[in-house]
Every structure is written in C-alpha cells, then in structure tokens.
Amino acid sequence: MPTKIEKDAISGQNTTGHEWDGLKELNTPLPRWWLYTFYACILFALVWMVMYPSIPIRGLTGVTGYIAREAGTAELAEARTRAEPMMARLRAATPAQIAADPELRAYAIAGGRVAFANNCAACHGAGGQGATGGYPTLADDDWLWGGTLADIRTTITHGIRNQDDDEARTSVMPRFLGDGMLNRAQIQDVAQHVLGLSGLATDQAAAARGATVFAENCVSCHGEQGEGNQELGAPRLSDRIWLNGPDVRTIEAFISNPRLGVMPAFGQRLDGATINMLAVYVHSLGGGR
Amino acid sequence: MSHIGAVEPEQPQSLYADHKKVYPRAVSGRVRRVKWAVLILLLGLYYIVPWLRWDRGPGAPDQAVLVDMSHARLFFFWIELWPQEVYFLTGILVLAAIGLFAATSLFGRVWCGFTCPQTVWTDLFMWVERQIEGDRNARMKLDAQPMSGHKLMLKSAKHAAWLLIAAVTGGAWIMYFVDAPTFVRGVFTGAASLQAYFFFGLFTVTTYTLAGFAREQVCTYMCPWPRFQGAMLDDQSYVVSYRAWRGEPRGKAKADNVGDCVDCGACVHVCPTGIDIRDGQQLECIGCGLCVDACNDVMRKLHRPEGLIAFETLANIAASTAATQSMPACAERLEVGMKVRHVPKLIRSRTILYSAVLGVVAAIMLGAFLLRETVGLSVIRDRAPLFVRLSDGGIRNAYTIKMSNKAREVAHYALVLEGANTARLQVVAQNAQTDAQGRPVLETRPDGITEWRVLVTAPAGLALPQSIPVSFRLLDAAGRPVARHDSVFLGPER
Numbered sequence: 001m002p003t004k005i006e007k008d009a010i011s012g013q014n015t016t017g018h019e020w021d022g023l024k025e026l027n028t029p030l031p032r033w034w035l036y037t038f039y040a041c042i043l044f045a046l047v048w049m050v051m052y053p054s055i056p057i058r059g060l061t062g063v064t065g066y067i068a069r070e071a072g073t074a075e076l077a078e079a080r081t082r083a084e085p086m087m088a089r090l091r092a093a094t095p096a097q098i099a100a101d102p103e104l105r106a107y108a109i110a111g112g113r114v115a116f117a118n119n120c121a122a123c124h125g126a127g128g129q130g131a132t133g134g135y136p137t138l139a140d141d142d143w144l145w146g147g148t149l150a151d152i153r154t155t156i157t158h159g160i161r162n163q164d165d166d167e168a169r170t171s172v173m174p175r176f177l178g179d180g181m182l183n184r185a186q187i188q189d190v191a192q193h194v195l196g197l198s199g200l201a202t203d204q205a206a207a208a209r210g211a212t213v214f215a216e217n218c219v220s221c222h223g224e225q226g227e228g229n230q231e232l233g234a235p236r237l238s239d240r241i242w243l244n245g246p247d248v249r250t251i252e253a254f255i256s257n258p259r260l261g262v263m264p265a266f267g268q269r270l271d272g273a274t275i276n277m278l279a280v281y282v283h284s285l286g287g288g289r
Numbered sequence: 290m291s292h293i294g295a296v297e298p299e300q301p302q303s304l305y306a307d308h309k310k311v312y313p314r315a316v317s318g319r320v321r322r323v324k325w326a327v328l329i330l331l332l333g334l335y336y337i338v339p340w341l342r343w344d345r346g347p348g349a350p351d352q353a354v355l356v357d358m359s360h361a362r363l364f365f366f367w368i369e370l371w372p373q374e375v376y377f378l379t380g381i382l383v384l385a386a387i388g389l390f391a392a393t394s395l396f397g398r399v400w401c402g403f404t405c406p407q408t409v410w411t412d413l414f415m416w417v418e419r420q421i422e423g424d425r426n427a428r429m430k431l432d433a434q435p436m437s438g439h440k441l442m443l444k445s446a447k448h449a450a451w452l453l454i455a456a457v458t459g460g461a462w463i464m465y466f467v468d469a470p471t472f473v474r475g476v477f478t479g480a481a482s483l484q485a486y487f488f489f490g491l492f493t494v495t496t497y498t499l500a501g502f503a504r505e506q507v508c509t510y511m512c513p514w515p516r517f518q519g520a521m522l523d524d525q526s527y528v529v530s531y532r533a534w535r536g537e538p539r540g541k542a543k544a545d546n547v548g549d550c551v552d553c554g555a556c557v558h559v560c561p562t563g564i565d566i567r568d569g570q571q572l573e574c575i576g577c578g579l580c581v582d583a584c585n586d587v588m589r590k591l592h593r594p595e596g597l598i599a600f601e602t603l604a605n606i607a608a609s610t611a612a613t614q615s616m617p618a619c620a621e622r623l624e625v626g627m628k629v630r631h632v633p634k635l636i637r638s639r640t641i642l643y644s645a646v647l648g649v650v651a652a653i654m655l656g657a658f659l660l661r662e663t664v665g666l667s668v669i670r671d672r673a674p675l676f677v678r679l680s681d682g683g684i685r686n687a688y689t690i691k692m693s694n695k696a697r698e699v700a701h702y703a704l705v706l707e708g709a710n711t712a713r714l715q716v717v718a719q720n721a722q723t724d725a726q727g728r729p730v731l732e733t734r735p736d737g738i739t740e741w742r743v744l745v746t747a748p749a750g751l752a753l754p755q756s757i758p759v760s761f762r763l764l765d766a767a768g769r770p771v772a773r774h775d776s777v778f779l780g781p782e783r
Binding site: 140 | 302303304305306307308506510671672673674675677678679680681682685687719720740742744749
C-alpha cells in the first residue's frame with residue numbers, strides 16, 4: 001500500500017507512494033470516465049453471459065436461447081430455400097438442356113464441383129484425375145460406359161455392379177485362370193496380344209499366339225481390334241489409356257482374376273438436381289462427348 | 290523504508306481525475322476567421338458531396354462519390370475502383386499520413402487545430418451551445434444554478450439542436466455508402482435497411498457524444514496522434530507559443546517593471562482544451578491558435594503590439610529569450626527580442642525526407658493509376674489432374690481463365706497462346722465461339738468477371754519437355770494484345 005506520498009520537484013506532481021528498488025511512480029490520474037467505461041465493459045460482459053451461451057454446461061444456453069449450431073442450421077435451410085427455384089429448374093431439365101443454357105450451366109458446374117468433392121473425389125480424385133487400380137480418370141476422352149451427358153447421368157444415378165439398384169450397369173469378366181478357362185501360357189500370350197493392340201507388345205511371337213486366344217475368348221466383349229464396347233462397359237484395349245496400368249504383369253493378373261470396379265447408385269443418395277449438376281460438371285472436365 | 294527527508298503529511302489522493310468541464314469563451318480575430326472558413330468548407334463538402342450526381346449510364350449508380358459495398362465498387366466521379374484495387378485507397382491513406390507529418394513538421398498541429406473532424410464538430414457544437422446558453426460566464430452561471438424551467442428549456446433546446454446536427458452528420462455518413470436520395474426517402478418511410486438504421490444511429494450517437502461531451506478528452510486521452518506528433522516537430526516548426534521573454538514578469542497594465550502579460554486570463558478562457566498556453570508546450574494543446582486571437586485583442590486594447598502569443602518557432606523563442614535575458618521589462622526589450630528572430634528554415638532534413646517520400650508515393654500511385662487497365666486476365670492452371678493423357682496418346686492441360694472487364698460494355702477478345710513449343714498446341718475454350726483463324730473468341734460481360742475453361746492439347750507424337758512455359762494473351766479486334774498471363778504446360782516425365 002502507498003506509504004509515503006512525495007512531491008516530485010521537477011514535475012510538481014505527487015508520487016503514488018509506491019517504490020520499487022528506489023524507483024518511484026508519479027501519480028498521473030486516469031480520467032474517471034475512463035474507469036466508468038471499464039466498468040461498463042464488465043457490465044456488458046455480464047449481460048452477454050446471461051443473454052448468450054457462455055458457460056460450457058449443457059442446458060445453459062442463455063436467456064435468448066441462441067445456439068450457434070441452430071442459427072447455422074437455420075441459415076443453411078434459408079440458403080436452400082433461396083436456391084430452390086434454381087434447383088427446381090435443374091431437376092426438371094435434362095443435362096443436355098442445362099449445358100445449353102449459360103445460366104444453368106454456370107450454376108450446375110459450380111454446384112457440381114462441390115457435389116463432386118463431397119461424393120466422387122474419394123475414388124475419382126479431385127478434378128476427376130482418377131487413380132490406378134480401377135478408378136477411371138474422368139477428365140480424359142476415354143469412357144467405359146459412355147461419355148455423353150445422358151450416359152454419365154445414368155452411370156451416376158444407378159452406379160456400377162452394385163447390389164442396391166436393379167438398373168445398375170453391370171457386366172462380368174470371367175476369371176480366366178481362376179475358373180480354369182485358360183492356362184498360364186495362354187494368359188501370357190493373350191496379354192502380349194493386348195499390349196500389341198496399342199503397339200506395346202514385347203514378344204511378337206507370343207502376341208501372334210495370343211491372337212487366337214483373344215479371338216476365342218475376348219472379342220465378344222472387347223471387339224476384334226480391342227475397340228471395346230460401352231454397352232457392356234468393356235474397356236477399349238487399343239488406346240493409350242490403361243485403367244490398371246500398362247505393364248504386362250498387371251494385365252496378366254487382371255485376365256487371370258479380374259477385379260471389377262463397383263460404384264454406388266447415387267440416385268439413392270442425391271436428389272435429381274444434384275445428379276444433373278454432377279453430370280454437367282463431369283462432362284465439362286474435358287472428356288465429355 | 291527510507292528515513293531521508295521528511296514524510297509529507299499528504300491527504301490520501303485519488304488515482305482518478307474527475308472531469309473538469311471546459312467553458313471556452315467566444316473570440317474573434319484572424320485565426321478565428323480562418324477556422325470559421327475551414328469549418329464551413331469542410332462541413333459543406335461533407336454534407337453536400339453525397340448529393341452530387343454523375344451519370345454513368347444505365348444500370349450504374351449515378352452518385353458521384355459512393356462506396357458501394359454490396360456491389361463491391363468504389364465510385365469517385367469518373368473513377369471506378371474494384372476491391373482488388375484497394376491499394377489506391379491505401380496509397381491515399383499513406384499520402385495523407387506523410388502529408389500530415391510534413392504539415393506538422395512545418396506548421397505544427399494545424400491538422401488538430403483546424404481540420405480534424407473532432408475539432409471541427411466540437412467547434413460547431415460549441416457555437417450552437419453559445420447561441421442557446423450564452424457565452425462562458427452565462428454558461429458557468431447556468432450550470433451552477435439549480436434546475437429550473439428556464440434552465441430546462443435552454444438545456445433541452447441545446448441537446449435537441451446537437452442531436453439534430455448529430456443525426457444529419459450520421460445520416461450523411463451513410464450516404465457515402467448507399468444512394469443518398471433513396472436513403473433519405475427510406476429513413477422517413479421506414480424502408481431503409483436495418484443495417485442503415487443501425488449505422489445511422491451509431492454515428493448519430495458518436496457525433497453527439499464526441500462533439501457534445503467528450504471534446505478535449507478525445508484529444509488528450511483517446512487520440513494517439515498527440516502522443517507521437519512530438520517526433521515530427523523540431524525547433525523550426527511553427528507552434529502556438531507564449532513569448533515569455535516579453536510577457537514576464539506578469540503584472541497590472543499600469544504597474545512598473547512588468548512585462549506585457551497583464552494576466553487577464555483571456556488565453557485560458559478561450560482555450561477549447563482548458564489549458565494555459567503560458568505554461569509552455571504541452572500535450573493538450575491542439576494548436577488551434579484561439580489564444581493568439583484573444584491575446585491580440587487584449588494587446589490592441591492596451592495599445593501594445595500584437596503577438597505576445599503567436600505562431601512562433603521554438604528556435605526563435607530561445608533566441609529572443611537569450612537576447613533579452615538581462616534586460617528589464619521595457620519597450621526596448623521587445624524590439625531586441627523581435628529583431629533576433631529568424632525566418633524558420635523550411636528546408637530541413639525532415640522536411641526533405643517527408644517531401645521525398647511524399648513525391649515517390651505520389652508518383653507511384655499516379656503511375657499505377659494512369660497505367661490502370663480496364664481488361665484483366667488471370668489464368669489458373671488445373672492442379673488435379675496435372676495433365677490428362679488422351680486415348681490417342683496426346684497430352685492435355687486444363688486452365689480456368691478469368692477475364693475482368695471494368696468497362697460497362699461487352700467486349701470480345703481472341704485468346705492466343707504464345708511461347709516456344711506452343712505452335713502445335715491446340716487451344717479450345719469450352720462453349721466459346723472461334724474466329725476465322727480458329728482462335729477462341731472470349732466474350733466478357735460488362736463490369737464483371739467472366740470465367741472460361743480452356744483446354745490446351747499437345748497432339749500425340751509431339752515430344753515436349755515435361756514443363757514448358759506458355760503465355761496466354763488476349764487480342765482485341767485489331768490484333769493488339771490487351772492482357773497477358775503466364776503459366777506452364779505440363780506433361781509426363783521424360
């Protein structure tokens with residue numbers, strides 16, 4: 001406590017009476033209104049604590065009943081209401097109609113980008129870059145089940161080889177080794193032939209032997225020149241895009257025991273407008289037909 | 290506890306100071322006239338500018354000066370700034386700050402004393418107060434009186450007038466952010482937005498409080514500027530000074546051997562911050578110079594030369610003091626003291642520095658403004674995927690192109706790709722027209738940003754390095770480049 005208040009000779013001011021190792025402090029009084037402003041701030045904080053949730057105990061929400069989560073939910077609902085007229089138009093239109101209307105297209109691509117990140121990017125990668133091991137790139141010009149807006153929409157709606165949707169796209173490639181349809185030598189030959197379809201064969205003799213095996217076992221789905229069949233989701237084998245990688249071991253393994261891709265039926269998860277937006281967005285990534 | 294020196298039997302003292310109300314007296318004179326002129330000019334500008342109109346064509350606001358927050362545009366007569374050009378505002382603020390430093394180093398606290406909004410509105414409020422309650426003595430008497438019908442009437446009239454001015458001031462502030470006629474109509478019909486009402490109320494209350502009550506407390510306790518403006522001043526700066534060498538010793542007008550100061554207190558009575566300039570330079574002095582007018586008035590009445598309090602440099606005060614130190618108070622002392630004064634040096638290291646920085650910043654801002662483009666091009670390369678391999682072995686990169694068009698007409702530009710190794714790259718903009726040479730023609734909407742997705746493809750068999758620099762350019766109808774943006778084209782490792 002102040003013990004000895006002195007007058008400072010130079011400034012003529014009194015000291016506060018405090019002394020620290022010989023240092024004394026001049027008393028320069030704070031304006032009283034400043035003090036009251038400080039009290040007012042404390043009062044404001046107390047009122048705030050009563051009005052708004054401030055104490056982390058369940059149930060103590062403050063007399064206004066404000067809860068940030070509920071306010072956020074309400075805001076989100078309001079945003080949905082505001083977006084509804086646009087969503088209704090997107091729901092009613094076909095993807096082709098959306099793509100033709102600049103306003104709808106811009107909205108669909110922006111909305112599709114978000115929906116894609118939420119639902120599709122886990123397998124297909126951001127921007128549809130795909131992943132080795134059966135997750136197709138969506139930004140290239142090669143399509144397993146068709147790359148028109150309508151095809152993309154169907155694929156997204158019903159999915160591929162899933163158990164949930166009767167209209168899911170489906171096809172099966174036999175396990176040529178696992179089911180004993182071909183032996184190892186035949187599989188090695190046909191793998192060379194498949195590589196040869198895009199000029200990558202390393203063993204021409206094996207590739208020639210494999211042509212017969214290919215003609216007997218593969219052409220019904222993949223076509224005589226390996227051109228593929230989008231009706232069956234049979235990949236084109238004669239291009240430079242490889243779903244599982246272009247090395248001979250991978251191809252042999254796939255022919256022996258294929259691991260076929262599965263995609264959920266998003267028609268059961270997302271509403272029609274979102275699916276239309278996704279179709280337009282995926283189509284716009286660069287490969288759309 | 291030290292035992293050296295006697296312990297003063299001080300009364301317990303408070304660490305908090307009560308507010309002493311200042312009752313400035315009316316004053317007339319040269320400085321006061323300048324202050325009135327500045328006040329009328331500044332307040333006139335403030336209240337009138339939002340009402341100036343400027344035709345920008347259909348769809349654009351016709352208010353000459355408008356900060357349009359909802360559309361993110363700043364309008365200033367023929368100038369229209371976008372948010373990304375906020376550095377022009379920054380530049381103006383930097384210029385204002387350096388200008389303030391320069392003015393302070395030359396002329397002292399002219400900003401505080403003449404042009405600061407706090408000073409100007411306080412001056413206006415004090416004028417209103419004088420018209421209603423009378424001058425200093427009348428107001429002091431009125432405040433000392435117990436409440437009466439007469440006092441209540443005067444006080445109510447004053448506060449009503451203050452609130453009216455505060456409302457007009459707060460309202461005018463909003464008008465810099467929304468269309469003025471619409472806002473005024475909205476306020477009276479209740480159609481203005483809640484936000485507009487809130488800020489209207491906020492600025493009304495702050496004006497009323499700051500100019501009516503806080504006054505000199507703002508300058509002394511709230512404002513940071515008085516605390517560090519000492520760094521801009523030196524002994525060659527003009528500051529409001531009491532010529533103590535001439536005034537001291539103080540005494541009655543007719544007494545012998547006294548200086549020119551008759552200790553009438555006029556300088557103290559007119560001071561809006563309630564200080565005594567004769568105590569020397571002090572933090573609280575805003576340099577308004579009203580004490581100069583008040584003292585000159587007294588000196589004239591006493592038939593003595595004016596300038597006992599004046600805008601004077603500390604160097605001259607020191608010189609005069611030194612020259613007259615040993616002289617008794619007489620007319621000769623005044624003559625000698627005034628003679629040793631020098632015209633202050635305007636060109637000093639600090640004024641050179643401030644002027645140089647001012648010039649450089651002004652030149653940069655002017656240059657940036659004159660070279661400002663109305664068309665902007667920005668290219669964002671797709672990061673995922675980095676590139677796409679096409680079925681024929683070609684490589685494709687995708688880019689998002691954003692074109693900003695600050696003009697209010699639709700514009701068309703051809704998009705071309707330049708750089709080594711780019712000759713055989715195919716450039717396609719999704720959903721865009723192409724011109725006769727097959728180049729994409731991008732349309733930009735007026736006063737906005739238009740986005741395009743552009744696919745650039747290297748045909749199969751084109752052996753390119755993994756990364757090649759490319760440059761996107763926009764060409765106008767005559768083939769002149771109007772904007773460019775550099776990027777890269779990526780392919781697989783080689």
